[in-house]
Amino acid sequence: MSESLLDVRLSVNGVLHELRLPARRLLSDALRHDLCLTGTHVGCEHGVCGACTVLADGRPVRACLMFAVSAVGLELTTVEGLADDDGTLSNVQQAFVECHGLQCGFCTPGFLTTITAGLRENPQPTHEEARDMIAGNLCRCTGYQNIVKAVERAAELGAQQEVEGS
Amino acid sequence: MTTKLMGTGVQRVEDQRLLRGHGRYADDVAVDASTLHCAVLRSPHAHARIVDIDVADVLDVDGVHAVWTYDDLTGPMAEPLPLLIPHPALTHGRTQYALAKDEVNYVGEAIAFVVADDRYVAEDAVGRIRVSYDLLPPVVGIEAARAADRLVHDDVPGNVGARMEQSTGDVEAALAASPRRLTLDLDVERSACMPLEGRGTVARWDPDIDRLQVWSSTQTATGVRAVVAVKLGLDLRQVDVITPDVGGGFGVKINHPWPEELLVPLAARTLGRTVKFTEDRREHFISSAHERGQVQHIEVGFDDDGRLLALDVMFWHDHGAYSPYGLIVPIITSTQLLGPYKPEVYRVVFESLYTNTVMVTPYRGAGRPQGCYAMERAMDAIAAELGKDRTEVRAANFIQPDEFPFEQGLVFQDGRELTYDSGDYPASLEKIKALIGWDDFPAYRAEMAAQGRRVGIGLACYVEGTGVGPYEGAHVHVETSGKVKVATGLTTQGQGHATVFAQLVADELGCRFEDVEVVTGDTRRMPYAVGTFASRAAVMSGSAIHLAARKAKQKALKIAAEALEASPDDLQIVDGVVSVKGSPGSAIDLGTVAVLSNPLRYAFDEASKAATQFTVGDASKPPVAEDEEPGLEGTDFYSPERSTFASGMHAVIVETDPLTAEITVLKYAVVHDCGKLINPTIVEGQIHGGVAQGVGGALYERMVYDESGQLLNASFMDFLMPYVTEVPDGIDIDHLETPSPLNPLGIKGAGEAGVIPSAAVFASAIEDAEGLTSTGLAITAMPISPSDLFHLRLAHAEETS
Numbered sequence: 019m020s021e022s023l024l025d026v027r028l029s030v031n032g033v034l035h036e037l038r039l040p041a042r043r044l045l046s047d048a049l050r051h052d053l054c055l056t057g058t059h060v061g062c063e064h065g066v067c068g069a070c071t072v073l074a075d076g077r078p079v080r081a082c083l084m085f086a087v088s089a090v091g092l093e094l095t096t097v098e099g100l101a102d103d104d105g106t107l108s109n110v111q112q113a114f115v116e117c118h119g120l121q122c123g124f125c126t127p128g129f130l131t132t133i134t135a136g137l138r139e140n141p142q143p144t145h146e147e148a149r150d151m152i153a154g155n156l157c158r159c160t161g162y163q164n165i166v167k168a169v170e171r172a173a174e175l176g177a178q179q180e181v182e183g184s
Numbered sequence: 185m186t187t188k189l190m191g192t193g194v195q196r197v198e199d200q201r202l203l204r205g206h207g208r209y210a211d212d213v214a215v216d217a218s219t220l221h222c223a224v225l226r227s228p229h230a231h232a233r234i235v236d237i238d239v240a241d242v243l244d245v246d247g248v249h250a251v252w253t254y255d256d257l258t259g260p261m262a263e264p265l266p267l268l269i270p271h272p273a274l275t276h277g278r279t280q281y282a283l284a285k286d287e288v289n290y291v292g293e294a295i296a297f298v299v300a301d302d303r304y305v306a307e308d309a310v311g312r313i314r315v316s317y318d319l320l321p322p323v324v325g326i327e328a329a330r331a332a333d334r335l336v337h338d339d340v341p342g343n344v345g346a347r348m349e350q351s352t353g354d355v356e357a358a359l360a361a362s363p364r365r366l367t368l369d370l371d372v373e374r375s376a377c378m379p380l381e382g383r384g385t386v387a388r389w390d391p392d393i394d395r396l397q398v399w400s401s402t403q404t405a406t407g408v409r410a411v412v413a414v415k416l417g418l419d420l421r422q423v424d425v426i427t428p429d430v431g432g433g434f435g436v437k438i439n440h441p442w443p444e445e446l447l448v449p450l451a452a453r454t455l456g457r458t459v460k461f462t463e464d465r466r467e468h469f470i471s472s473a474h475e476r477g478q479v480q481h482i483e484v485g486f487d488d489d490g491r492l493l494a495l496d497v498m499f500w501h502d503h504g505a506y507s508p509y510g511l512i513v514p515i516i517t518s519t520q521l522l523g524p525y526k527p528e529v530y531r532v533v534f535e536s537l538y539t540n541t542v543m544v545t546p547y548r549g550a551g552r553p554q555g556c557y558a559m560e561r562a563m564d565a566i567a568a569e570l571g572k573d574r575t576e577v578r579a580a581n582f583i584q585p586d587e588f589p590f591e592q593g594l595v596f597q598d599g600r601e602l603t604y605d606s607g608d609y610p611a612s613l614e615k616i617k618a619l620i621g622w623d624d625f626p627a628y629r630a631e632m633a634a635q636g637r638r639v640g641i642g643l644a645c646y647v648e649g650t651g652v653g654p655y656e657g658a659h660v661h662v663e664t665s666g667k668v669k670v671a672t673g674l675t676t677q678g679q680g681h682a683t684v685f686a687q688l689v690a691d692e693l694g695c696r697f698e699d700v701e702v703v704t705g706d707t708r709r710m711p712y713a714v715g716t717f718a719s720r721a722a723v724m725s726g727s728a729i730h731l732a733a734r735k736a737k738q739k740a741l742k743i744a745a746e747a748l749e750a751s752p753d754d755l756q757i758v759d760g761v762v763s764v765k766g767s768p769g770s771a772i773d774l775g776t777v778a779v780l781s782n783p784l785r786y787a788f789d790e791a792s793k794a795a796t797q798f799t800v801g802d803a804s805k806p807p808v809a810e811d812e813e814p815g816l817e818g819t820d821f822y823s824p825e826r827s828t829f830a831s832g833m834h835a836v837i838v839e840t841d842p843l844t845a846e847i848t849v850l851k852y853a854v855v856h857d858c859g860k861l862i863n864p865t866i867v868e869g870q871i872h873g874g875v876a877q878g879v880g881g882a883l884y885e886r887m888v889y890d891e892s893g894q895l896l897n898a899s900f901m902d903f904l905m906p907y908v909t910e911v912p913d914g915i916d917i918d919h920l921e922t923p924s925p926l927n928p929l930g931i932k933g934a935g936e937a938g939v940i941p942s943a944a945v946f947a948s949a950i951e952d953a954e955g956l957t958s959t960g961l962a963i964t965a966m967p968i969s970p971s972d973l974f975h976l977r978l979a980h981a982e983e984t985s
Contacts, residue, residue: 020246020247021246021305040304042304043304047303050211050212050215051215051302054215054216055205056205056207056208056209056211056212056215057204057205057206057207058205059209059380059381059431060211061380061381061431061465061900062465062899062900063464063465064465064899064900064901066899066900066901067380067900069380096205097203097204097205098204098205098206100204100205101204107200107203107204111203111204114199114203115195115196115199115200115203116195118193118195118196118865118866118868118869120199120202120203120678121432121678121679121680121869121873122379122380122381122429122430122431122432122677122678123198123199123202123203123207123429123431123678124207124209124379124380124381124429124431124432125380125431126202126203127205130203145913149908149909149913152908153907153908153909154907155907156380156900156905156907157380158377158378158379158380158432158434158873158876158877158905159432159678159869159873160869160872160873160876161872161873161874161875161876161877161911161915161938162872162876162907162908162911163872163911163914163915164869164872165908166908166913
């Protein structure tokens with residue numbers, strides 16, 4: 019017997035998508051397989067590693083712990099939505115380039131989204147706060163050293179823009 | 185003049201794609217609704233006979249396309265998976281079948297394979313397969329394997345897959361003659377690579393060209409290609425393997441073929457559809473390989489200066505239920521155990537044992553962390569026994585800089601003599617002492633003690649054979665646009681190969697770094713290759729790429745010399761332009777040289793008009809000279825006679841809580857000698873990652889099997905991988921650059937070093953903090969948790985009261 023399907027409207031990176039999905043479809047799978055937004059990665063499917071972190075109304079959530087149907091009405095941002103429309107990298111992305119903040123890149127999208135939300139809430143973190151900001155995400159390549167540096171560099175880039183913009 | 189890029193921390197070219205979410209990992213390939221997905225029925229039992237498998241209900245599930253069990257496999261697919269690395273000492277090698285035949289030997293072994301519209305449906309179907317088993321008693325752990333009152337494989341007596349011995353002399357006589365002797369019994373737990381991306385394979389059969397395309401998250405594309413061709417009865421020319429972005433490897437993805445790496449291509453060919461398998465995390469825990477896991481017995485004889493007169497080591501290695509990767513891990517332990525030292529006589533014996541647990545294959549370090557742990561624990565024990573500083577005892581045993589090449593008198597993992605090519609261990613020791621503040625530590629300890637705080641310092645030294653053969657190759661092609669396309673066959677899992685190899689090409693060829701594009705692990709571009717393991721990519725492919733770029737350069741100079749009417753010796757290539765030295769007006773760019781290199785009959789654009797047969801060359805000679813080929817290309821291979829030996833030392837200062845036994849890292853320092861550095865930023869990134877994995881292995885990570893062979897902590901909730909909160913806040917790194925004489929760039933491997941001395945260095949420091957050294961060796965089992973340390977304290981208090 020076929021699964022019954024539901025109409026699901028997902029707003030992702032400012033674009034509204036109309037989908038027909040089974041109720042059990044995880045948000046991570048809907049993003050990846052139905053919307054082909056494969057930048058969101060799945061590392062554990064039990065909410066521990068944080069690779070699948072996306073922003074829902076600006077707050078970081080684990081897409082593997084949510085059903086797609088639960089995301090209706092939320093403004094979702096994935097890693098594909100972090101750069102400016104003209105392709106300029108966001109401060110967090112740019113900081114990762116400058117600080118060698120990634121190696122294999124698999125966990126990176128989850129760090130980028132998490133730090134993006136973290137710096138919005140606390141644009142000038144102390145060193146301890148910078149470490150704390152990424153303390154819920156796993157990375158097996160970098161030993162986190164350069165990710166912490168990237169958080170601090172992104173904050174610095176943000177501060178520079180504040181000065182330039184003011 | 186362009187400055188050399190070798191040795192500079194060039195930013196990675198890979199990052200733009202990966203940071204924008206445009207990476208392409210295995211599960212990102214063929215993302216469309218027509219792709220079929222797989223799920224695997226895995227054994228819930230560690231040891232059982234399969235009585236019956238009933239799949240009747242499966243095909244009723246809407247969206248299921250096919251199901252395979254062993255009985256559906258034919259020809260080579262029905263044979264056991266290959267034993268990849270045979271060895272004369274591996275007298276009882278055993279490998280599993282792609283799908284279990286009659287018997288299962290670990291929880292997680294593949295039994296049935298379902299292909300469906302999506303993974304959800306495939307898992308529904310797996311749930312409908314009914315298997316009846318006759319349970320057999322499982323063998324779990326080294327002790328049970330050695331006891332051998334139960335057997336994993338009926339035809340493997342004593343559960344012993346291999347017994348191997350190497351020695352450099354009469355160790356018993358040397359022990360007897362030693363003025364001082366010590367015995368150590370040590371234990372290292374199991375751990376695993378745990379890349380954030382598990383395994384994944386996608387296959388597409390193209391009936392129009394009679395050809396199979398396979399994407400696999402692997403550390404060896406050519407290895408997968410060869411075995412897929414053999415198992416599916418295809419010609420090698422009918423199989424392409426493309427390595428997509430790989431989300432971490434650390435060793436586990438060098439083993440091949442995993443059952444799914446064969447079953448996915450089989451399904452794609454059978455069904456005529458694109459088929460994908462993506463491993464989930466629990467599957468990775470229970471069906472992908474683990475490592476570490478040894479019990480060691482060490483007898484050491486020494487003199488009053490701590491000089492090693494005799495070293496006799498016996499260890500037992502748990503290789504799990506099967507032995508596809510041969511004896512590589514225990515051979516490396518047994519040889520690399522020696523580190524930077526030169527005992528007068530050494531004997532090592534190991535037994536590689538079967539247990540009813542998932543197989544053991546290399547994990548970053550590949551047996552070296554265990555060997556380093558054994559040797560360095562012995563060094564600490566000798567120092568404690570003699571009341572000497574731990575660095576003094578080590579220094580007394582170092583191979584000296586003027587002793588290279590140094591023959592250890594053993595055979596290494598590649599079947600070659602264990603000969604160290606270069607190194608400077610006394611210089612490393614001076615650097616690490618300065619970096620960690622070794623000589624100032626007693627004052628610091630006293631200062632902390634006055635505050636009621638316990639601190640300890642430890643160090644550990646290692647030598648790592650890197651860049652093992654047999655070879656790697658490279659192809660460098662200058663296109664008529666001036667862009668330089670480079671291919672090498674080994675694969676990439678985050679090491680920044682596209683960046684460092686482009687640095688080497690830009691330096692040697694003289695083109696712009698930005699014009700170089702590097703492809704790795706694609707058998708269509710470089711069909712001859714081995715793989716990425718043993719810290720070999722920079723040494724092997726780096727050297728091959730350097731040599732291939734040199735060939736392309738020589739060809740460019742020859743063609744340009746003719747065009748510019750100059751001698752090749754008078755030419756230089758800078759930023760992609762060939763010019764006569766001292767007369768910059770006389771120049772031609774590499775793109776034009778590429779045009780001239782390929783005499784054409786048909787022009788296709790403005791540039792190619794210059795290459796038609798009426799405009800190019802001497803009419804009295806053949807358009808393509810004898811011994812020449814058209815195209816501005818260079819292909820070369822690098823095959824060294826033996827490995828090159830990197831080395832290093834780690835030191836750590838830890839604090840242990842007097843009440844809770846919590847262990848905190850206060851300072852971590854690394855001195856690392858991987859010969860000439862290509863990109864220091866990337867090398868330091870490798871060290872950072874290695875250290876973090878080492879911290880995990882030393883303090884947190886263990887695979888907890890119960891007596892029935894169930895892995896109790898098969899999730900990221902229960903298997904404690906370090907978050908940022910567990911790793912040192914800052915790692916002090918200093919480099920020593922002792923060039924290797926074995927390759928043109930003087931480089932040595934850097935990928936694994938960060939993880940090798942971790943268990944040893946933490947054991948040393950924690951013991952020091954606890955003040956346990958005066959009673960002999962206190963820490964004998966790693967990893968050590970606060971709870972372990974607490975119990976150690978209790979035992980110690982009882983002993984001394």
